[in-house]
Amino acid sequence: MRIKVKFHKSEKETMVYRNTTILEAILKEDIDHHHVCGGNGFCGTCRCKILKGQENLSNPNQKELAKLGEANLKKDLRLACQALVQGDISVEV
Template sequence: MPTITFVTNDNKAVEAPDNSNLLRVSLREKGGIPFKCGGGLCGTCKCRIVEGLANTDAVKPKERKHFTEEQFAQGHRLACQTFVNGDISVSWQLPA
């Protein structure tokens, strides 16, 4: 099972089944990724895959409204739209 490390939450590490949704894992395991809508509209769950970007699925059309190609290359994703197929580390901005 892949390990997801929530860097912004004191490097909390949890295991999740293959093809797990990143935001759902965060909610279930108290990972701490902020969210509001959960459907790719608001952008609240913006995060950056610090390690293991290749272990995530393809970018979704809804994500293209929030990021540039350069940001995708740097690992930026929406947690609600991202599915994990291997070990990753993820960080995000803390709400003000």
């Protein structure tokens, strides 16, 4: 099943497979987005805001909880390298 990821500011969108990370979708569309640690969840530079479809992402893992904390997760911020897409989303990078 293919899933749509829409990028707010660039107005680009892409189709990905279930459990693709947001970062993989970003790189697929050649969108410039920081990811200093190479997608390993250590630096936090790949954080992004989920505008639509928060319920269509994997639950935050320990790396996200450690980097972002509960307060930022409640503001719909996620680490692009850790959040797995499981349904259509709209994201601001």
